[in-house]
Amino acid sequence: MNKDLTTSNLHRRNILNNNYALEIIYNEISFPGIMFESKYRFTKKQVAEFFEIDERTVDRYIEKNKSEFEESGYEVLKFNRLKEFKVAYVNDTNVANIDESLQKAPSLGVFTFRAFLNIGMLLTESEKAKLLRAFILDIVIDAINQKLGGNTKYINQREEEFLSSAIKEHNYRQEFTNALDNYVEPNKFKYAQLTNKVYKSIFKEDAKEYRQILKLKNKESVRSTMYSEVLDLVSSYENGFSDFLKNHSEKANRKLRLSETNTLYDQFEHLTNSIYEPLREKVRGLMASRDMAFRDALHEKLKNYITHLTTEEFDKFLGEKSLDLEDRILNNIDVFKRLKDR
DNA sequence: GTCATACATCCGAATGCATG
């Protein structure tokens, strides 16, 4: 996938919000900052020297992208905080020569490591920035893979909510297939057809397209790769339609043909359209955005829903609280048993 | 004399605008 950091705000954010990638990048490039207020800081001068550009060039970029940089941690220090920064600067062992003019500066623009990377992603005139970008793109994919032992395919399972959603979904799925057994005439395509209809209602793709986008192998199950929010919504659709099907079959006092069932689903979808709309919108956004960031997968039909992930999202799937499914089952064995016996 | 305070001046960084 072509990710041009200089022009894509989305891709920049997806890297800058990923603390795990930032940590690795910091450790890999030898550009130590000055520790100040528990963050590594760099003066404008240091940044300019790193990228081998004029300080004025840095100025221009700050001017143009002020809000983006400020969001990444760029700020102008004054008064007391500036005084403290100067102390930290002087005491820092990484700083070889103490700058005379800095000592007298009444205000000083300071970058965090994030803001430093941010400007590096935008600088088109620096050869070093170009190298840095290439390096970042390699590192970020590696960082996620490394964190997950090389498997982003099941990153959806690392989140706290996944397990309970998956179990609930499993139960609703059973009701759904039971309903198809009880109220629809035997037909070997019925499960697949109706399931695809549910998928298309929710995220516009059928199982086959979804598999291609996520590069799933034949044996790998589609649902095991879905995020908890998607599973919850699938549950809702399956549960809702099971009921709908039951009512119509009982009213007609017979099993329905597959074609009737398909028509019935279209009715169901039409009727529930506005009810599900908010959840569907949310789920589409989550799914498309996460798959872009984590799995490097583009859901073409959902591309208008893609946004950058927040730091919290990265934490949720990569952070302390995220776990392999196996660990999660062990940690939640009681919950697991309770849900299973329902 | 010294100490605190008020005021004036100077300087450098940031910022904005203009130019080559």
Added chain:
DNA sequence: CATGCATTCGGATGTATGAC
């Protein structure tokens, strides 16, 4: 895109003033 210039701001520095 680099450079030059003017403006603004606030810290640093210096000076004057007055109380004790």
